[in-house]
Amino acid sequence: FMLLCLFLFLLFYTGEVISVNNTPAIIQQTGIKTAKVGETVTLSCSCKHDSVTHMFWYQQSLGGKPHMISKRMKQSTEAEISSAYEKRFQVLARSGGSVNDLIITDLLALDSGTYYCVVLRNAVIEFGQGVFLHVKTSPSDTQSSIQQPKLQLLRPGESVNLSCSVYAERCAEEPNLYWLRHEELQPAVMYPSDRHCTSALNGTFNGTYCTSNLELHLVRSSDAGIYHCALASCGVVVFGEGTKVEIVVSLLLVYCLSVALMVFILGLLVLSSLVYKLKLTPLSSCTGEVRHYCLLPEKQAESLHYAALNLKRRDNRQRQEDIENVCVYSGVRSRK
Structure with a gap:
């Protein structure tokens, strides 16, 4: 039981370490965001890692290639906007460099597409999961x-x-x-x-x-x-x-799986209990005779010694008194 608890603890601890090490560098709004023509929309993005040096925004229209909207150094609050987007797009960057929100004003139908928040981290470019912006027309x-x-x-x-x-x-x-x-x-x-x-x-x-x-x-x-x-x-x-x-999952299937799981857990508990009790139960001595028979060639039979053991159950006190009287017989065969 203690070994099982130790194993579960190590498994949980290992999972926690892996989840911390695999924490994404980009926290970005995901899914589908809907807005109407002429409205203003804000796409949020932030970054918590100190190893990030630059932050970007990219737009990808349906069936098209990604195009860079903006770029800036993480520690700077000023972003460089590409000429195709500089009139209606701006980046909101706060002190500390962790926030990199994209603001789009006076939305047009052609603004529909997937927007990716991108960072440069340890000389490697990492893309966020992206958010699809759907601009609805009248x-x-x-x-x-x-x-x-x-x-x-x-x-x-x-x-x-x-x-x-x-x-x-x-x-x-x-x-x-x-x-x-x-x-x-x-x-x-x-x-x-x-x-x-x-x-x-x-x-x-x-x-x-x-x-x-x-x-x-x-x-x-x-x-x-x-x-x-x-x-x-x-x-x-x-x-x-x-x-x-x-x-839709069948209720009967859920019930059967639940019952099977309960039976498995109960069986595991019963088996663990039996193993535990067997470990605590002392081994008892037995009564009987043990004889060994061997068939050897005639030349070797002359030098063979036979021994018969008679095992009888005795109490502990008597066994302790007879320890010194125990003899061990062995046969030694020598070459003539």
């Missing part, structure tokens, strides 16, 4: 729309094919479709999507009709969340309302 500014189911219930191990229907405005660019998973306190996860588009003429709408599917194989509890179908077209990003995927 319905009158675009005719694009997305339709997708609201709820999908699944059991662990099942597979599903999420789908969405998209009406995209006709423009010079081809419409691009994406899937993003949103879950509280978790970074937004982007999935590639296959699209099938055809020309559509529906009343006053003259554009492109597309369908997109996302296959989820052998789902687990970690796959739960809201899956948004996103359209990037004509410089605008349009989000669907999202399909909420819930992983």
